Amino acid sequence: MTDSDNPFGAFVPGPRAERPGAASGPLLGLSFAVKDLFDVAGTVTTYGHPVWAETHGPAVATAPVVLACLQAGARLIGKTITMELAYGLTGENTWQGTPINPAAPDRFPGGSSAGSAAAVAGRLCDFALGSDTGGSVRIPASYCGVFGIRPSWGAVSLAGAAPLAPSYDTCGWFAADAEVLRRVGEVLLPAGGEGPLGPLLRPTEPWENADPDVAAALQPAMLAAERLLGAALAVAVAPEGLAVFEAHFRASQAEEVWASLGGWVSRHEPAFGPGVADRFAAARVMDPARAAAGRAFRRQVAARLRGLLGGGAVMAYPTSPCPAPRRDSSQEALQTVRVRTIGVTAIAGFAGLPEVTIPAARVGGAPVGLSLVAAPGRDRALLALAAALAQEAGLGG
């Protein structure tokens, strides 16, 4: 997979879906790739699984978000590997190959938008589209050392994209440069939401949840953020505990996953790779009462977080509690990382908040990201702040 036709194994094997961009536009001169759950007319969307590919014809229409990038002048260079049905955070794909993490080749690239993160980290394109339900842009961005955004839920259309858990699904993107990340947002996001953000909040739970060396490595970036926004205020955002966040996220997500994909899974009974198989098995038998409790918890947390951030406050915390796990990790170790990670990614997930992750540090030779999180609709302000912070902290872009 890592031959010259497919560096880092980032792209879906087979003929490359390539499209020229418009002759002018705000993204002229930029190249991009798209996660293989977005439709490109004339090609089959595989959703990371050969049985999905076999049971779906070529797309008639190109997903509007892809079309908007093309119309803005960007050139499409190919479709990137996703984990099977986007249901995981490692980036492993048994069928099409697991992309290499260009920033730490012995570690997972992160997922599910693994190929998009690898393509950007390996400088194969200027930006790449992914999707993020429970961390599928934020985590691979953190693991591969690139910028990534999970926009406000619903701010960017997912028409023409395969679903996972619709009330959590978002269309995000990656770039190696904060300014490119922002420029893509100017094309894809609705107008508005600019203007200053502040004060800076430091939520206690995700910082305490992070590995101590991760928290320490991110301090210089936090100090840079304080130079821009003033001293950070410590706040509790998850007094119930991040483990409770994870459990409610898992139950409410699983219910939606089965509602979206259970019909197809039941009809075809496809084989799944490690981890993914367990999650679909759990989704199939998820107790409706647990899912309902998850939804109720989510509503409470969402109201609380929206209240906290409505005046313009911005939270900063480690995107992932640890750098990417090594590729030879046991399934048990990966499951432990998953639970710790989703407790954090559920914060923005529950409330539909925009989150930008910045490649702020390295720990043991592997990247880790610092996230900035704001109120729904403040995506443009957040992208501007991320660019300012990257400059202030002397980071890429």
Place this chain on the structure above:
Amino acid sequence: MTDSDNPFGAFVPGPRAERPGAASGPLLGLSFAVKDLFDVAGTVTTYGHPVWAETHGPAVATAPVVLACLQAGARLIGKTITMELAYGLTGENTWQGTPINPAAPDRFPGGSSAGSAAAVAGRLCDFALGSDTGGSVRIPASYCGVFGIRPSWGAVSLAGAAPLAPSYDTCGWFAADAEVLRRVGEVLLPAGGEGPLGPLLRPTEPWENADPDVAAALQPAMLAAERLLGAALAVAVAPEGLAVFEAHFRASQAEEVWASLGGWVSRHEPAFGPGVADRFAAARVMDPARAAAGRAFRRQVAARLRGLLGGGAVMAYPTSPCPAPRRDSSQEALQTVRVRTIGVTAIAGFAGLPEVTIPAARVGGAPVGLSLVAAPGRDRALLALAAALAQEAGLGG
């Protein structure tokens, strides 16, 4: 319903959902209303039916499209009446009242976005959001004599909006002024898609399907379009016949309606008003083979139309084959109008094309619209063309 608190019966009865807009932005000074299938935080989305309202709590989040309007400076003045679960074209609502058509009070306002069309036609607000699956923005705009757009499918997010038939559903809007219609598009649409359109196409079937006096009344607007774009070329877009378009649209839509709403309907067995009841009954028992045939037909037509329009061509034809039916029409007469109308609205529906309707003429004292239809993603160009045509033809805006 038409008292001073609720002119034209446009708004959902009860406390008005009002929100101030941002202090600055491109829509500053404009007021708007939203169809009551979009969420506004803190209020219950009724979806036009009291049982829907009883079985759904207050929304936690505001739909991103509504939030974007607020952030752009527009002021929300209320939520407008939709037909029950948006499944109809007359605008009738048994439970909350049928809005008055301000342009022709003895006729239906058109639906399902009836209240939004009535609010704009009655000058209660500058623009209003609606949704359009099979004509639910285009038809009430034509009937009420205002501008309306059904954007390219998926160009504007429907997050936080109740579904009807997702592969057809779009978020559209109304305005009494072509320039306001365009300005809202600049806020809500992705960037790009501008630039000249042409040549002008005159599809034979929707012109032949229109009442002769409607076709005649729209000629001056067609001549104005020819002054802008050159002589129209006659093309066949529906050689199978518009009745075939309608049948395949109906079957494929019904399948999606039942997939989206059948669970709720089966659980609560709500009573429905005339017409809507028949359609839900038909959706419940829709033959899967007929729905599959509809989907296959749709794919063919979509590929053909996208090919026809990909170079920039723009089609012009009557939005509706006749003006709004009178409110005392029989169910049989209304069903006949529905079939004739959906044959035309399915053209853009099948292929996900953007369609702008212009209040171009009056027939027998009632408005009729002329539609401009282009390739997916050309929404901004179409809105600019509509504004130019309105000026050239001496129409509102």
